[in-house]
Amino acid sequence: MCFICDRIEQIKNGANPYFVRELETGYVVLGDNQHFRGYTLFLYKHHEGKTELFHLEPDERAKFLEEMTLVAQAVSRAFGAEKMNYELLGMGDAHLHWHLFPRRSGDIESCGNNGRGPVWWYPMEKMYADDNRPAPEELENMKQRLRDELDKLI
Ligand SMILES: [Zn+2]
Numbered sequence: 001m002c003f004i005c006d007r008i009e010q011i012k013n014g015a016n017p018y019f020v021r022e023l024e025t026g027y028v029v030l031g032d033n034q035h036f037r038g039y040t041l042f043l044y045k046h047h048e049g050k051t052e053l054f055h056l057e058p059d060e061r062a063k064f065l066e067e068m069t070l071v072a073q074a075v076s077r078a079f080g081a082e083k084m085n086y087e088l089l090g091m092g093d094a095h096l097h098w099h100l101f102p103r104r105s106g107d108i109e110s111c112g113n114n115g116r117g118p119v120w121w122y123p124m125e126k127m128y129a130d131d132n133r134p135a136p137e138e139l140e141n142m143k144q145r146l147r148d149e150l151d152k153l154i
Pocket of ligand 1: 002003005046095
């Protein structure tokens with residue numbers, strides 16, 4: 001079972017605590033770990049046979065990219081990014097999903113180059129450490145802030 005399809009099933013069952021909002025082409029969720037405060041994912045609704053942007057019909061792709069862009073704008077506003085970072089990778093799960101990182105000066109400070117560089121310079125064991133998981137009340141606050149900004153844009 002694809003990990004992302006599994007998370008989407010949880011959303012449909014009302015059992016995904018990270019779920020923020022459903023859009024036309026995907027689901028907005030906060031990341032489980034929040035070293036990059038406001039880290040958000042945008043999960044494409046479909047999987048089978050659609051694991052590359054170039055697999056999507058042009059209208060669908062344009063809509064997916066437009067919605068991702070608006071999600072990034074909402075994340076930037078909600079969490080005060082100096083710069084947004086965008087990643088669509090898929091070597092873990094090929095299911096199309098955007099990683100949207102609000103970046104701030106010094107957020108990878110311990111990693112050389114004066115804390116300026118890509119998110120993947122930050123050690124994975126720290127990125128996914130349990131002490132980066134927001135407490136339930138904090139998670140609710142973050143989701144509401146992001147919903148409020150999405151409501152202004154979409
Ligand atoms: Zn999937």
